[in-house]
Amino acid sequence: MTSSPPSVLIVGAGPSGLVAALTLLQNGISVRIIEKESKQRVGQRGSGIQPRSLELFEHLGVLKDMQAQGSRPLPMRKYKPGSQKPFKSWAMGPWLEPVPDRPYRNGLTIGQNVSEAILRSHIEKYSCHVELATRLQSFEQKSDHVVARLVKTIDDGQEVPETLSVQFLLGSDGARGVVRKMLGLTFVGRTCEEELIVTGDIHITGLDREYWHFWGDASTILVSLRPVLIKDDNTVFTFQIFGKQVDRSKLLSDPKEVLNIFRTVTERTDLTYGDLIWLSDFRPNMRMVNKFGAGRVFVIGDAAHVHSPTGGQGLNSSIQDAFNLSWKLALVLNNHVSPPKSLSLLDSYSAERLPVIAEMLSQTTAILNQTFQAEKDDIKPWTRGFVLKQFGVNYRGSPIVLDERTTENVSGSPYSNDDGRICAGDRAPDAPGLIDSSGNQIRLFDMFKSWLHTVLIFGDDLAPSVLQALEQYPEKTIQAFCIGPKDTPSDADAVLEDRDGHAYTGYAVDRTRSTVVVVRPDGMIGGIAFGVEGTERYFDGIFSI
Incomplete structure (x- = not known):
């Protein structure tokens, strides 16, 4: 403790x-x-x-x-009983390269x-x-x-x-x-009483560790085996067994029955089964x-x-x-x-x-x-x-967010902000290629902290008044940065040059209108304002001063 x-x-x-x-x-x-x-x-x-x-x-x-x-998530293969060659191969989704606002897309x-x-x-x-x-x-x-x-x-x-x-x-x-x-x-x-899933980990040798393997189907019995990354042990697989013909009581009362299921469903005589590491079952709730x-x-x-x-x-x-x-x-x-x-x-x-x-x-x-x-x-x-991937999880309808830029109702789905907008309550995007006053290159995700609100001031004309207004709030709770376009004068530590424009693009900021974006400690946009008054209205809803 x-x-x-x-x-x-x-x-x-x-x-x-x-x-x-x-x-x-x-x-x-x-x-x-x-x-x-x-x-x-x-x-x-x-x-x-x-x-x-x-x-x-x-x-x-x-x-x-x-x-x-x-x-990284493994590609999947499905086999006919007894065959070492898959008849189907696929991935859960395409492998996606990083983009400026989303560095982790897989x-x-x-x-x-x-x-x-x-x-x-x-x-x-x-x-x-x-x-x-x-x-x-x-x-x-x-x-x-x-x-x-x-x-x-x-x-x-x-x-x-x-x-x-x-x-x-x-x-x-x-x-x-x-x-x-x-x-x-x-x-x-x-509770889905009829949909039982038995899962656990087991030692297996003889099975390719570059794929997630499947046999059978849910109408009878389906078995999946996925290799587990463990240092100094390349024999561990995690498994799932489910389907309409799975006998739960038999499986759980005798661990050997798990091996019998593997042998019966896969019909693979080239695999060697070792000890069960753990075994459990559940019905989805x-x-x-x-x-x-x-x-x-x-x-x-x-x-x-x-x-x-x-x-x-x-x-x-x-x-x-x-x-x-x-x-x-x-x-x-x-x-x-x-x-x-x-x-x-x-x-x-x-x-x-x-x-x-x-x-x-x-x-x-x-x-x-x-x-x-x-x-x-x-x-x-x-x-x-x-x-x-949960990029679209949002709190647009939250009572504590403030958005002066989006005036119409854009609440939509709390799981998918697929309208192309960036609104208060949305996930805060990353932006690489920012240049600080020392000439160092940083990204927004380098700056976000779990104990700080991060204020991004787009447009240097707003910076002095917004920075002064932020002084009324508790110390060590807010950090602020002025985000400027290429060749913005950087005579203060709080100025970041958006040389490649990723911050302006990621936050959908109109270059002709100065804008303040407040990012919460949980990496969500808490407020979007056009000046000191809106910025204060957001923080007055959070802090007592």
Whole structure:
């Protein structure tokens, strides 16, 4: 745990809990994070990282570690029983080269056990450590704090109780967690009883590790084997088994039955099967809460929404939950916003994320139905559209964004801003090739930080007045840069020359009209204004001064 008394207790140390912890710690907030399991989880589980998540990982400073231990998504192959030659080969989507506003246009494959270990290593830099074998027994909300009762199981099995007071509690304890239930939130949706999926990791030799392999189909039994990147071990594959003829009880009661399924469905006598590393099963659930919190307690990730794994959206959506909430909590805890404004700021977490998650459930459920209802050898359910990269996730309808440039209603889909506009509430694009006062070349993503609003002032005539206006807001919460076209005089450190025009183009700024763009700590555009008044209106909605 951190050395100072914690301001926030995070219950559950999966991806969403770890991202929330890291974001809060980077904002100077003391955190305690507990996990009821006695050991760290093994296995791939949520291994598909979407491009938008890669951007958020860069803002958090963990992207290079993720890239070093991850791999690009593999092409797929499908085989007839007994054949070593595929009869179909395809990719989930075309490989896309980077463009100025989107440097990461392809996903990353990295096991959840690996990504969690990376995130843990980063929170440990702040002297914060995940406390295993520690569960939340109950909590009680007070007007200005939360009393949490914990139970820690020590080595001899003895349970040690503890009472802890914190200012806020975050539940990232999964679909079966206790925080949502104790908070009394509804969890509306359905369970697909007939659509069982068995998954796990296994050692296999003799199978090409450059592809994701498929046999059978969902009308009977479908088997997939995908190689796992593990240092010094090139035998691990993660598998899925599903279909209408899968016998769940038989598979789970006897691990040897998994091997029998592999042998029967693939009819490959050249493969050697080793030990099972882990095995689990689940029936896809499509459920979400009616709101993401109440009072001083919030839920994030699978504690707030569960879904089909098809589409690879869940873990990525959980990361966005954590980032969206944590920067807002940090402002409140650092006393930069006070009631009643703090209440509306925290309420915006639900207002922004509920529509996004509802659409995510719709998208992933549609893909699940395609997968189980596909005709034999149909590969369409295994291809992915651009919308699933999550670039289009937006908060255009949010009560805390401000847009003076777009006056008509452009709320549209919370998952796809495909109208060609750049509006407040959208993802903030990157822009490479900016030249600072020292002649160094930088990009906007180098500047975005999880603890700062970033103000981009396009047009040097606005810079003096906007910079002066920003001085009224709390220190170390805002950074500002004047973005100028080629040959802009750079007599101040806050001037960046947009030599190639990528910033003006990426943010759709009219060169004849000076514009202010405010980028939030979570990498979303919070405000677009044409002067000091609009800039102040945005920040007056965020800060108490």
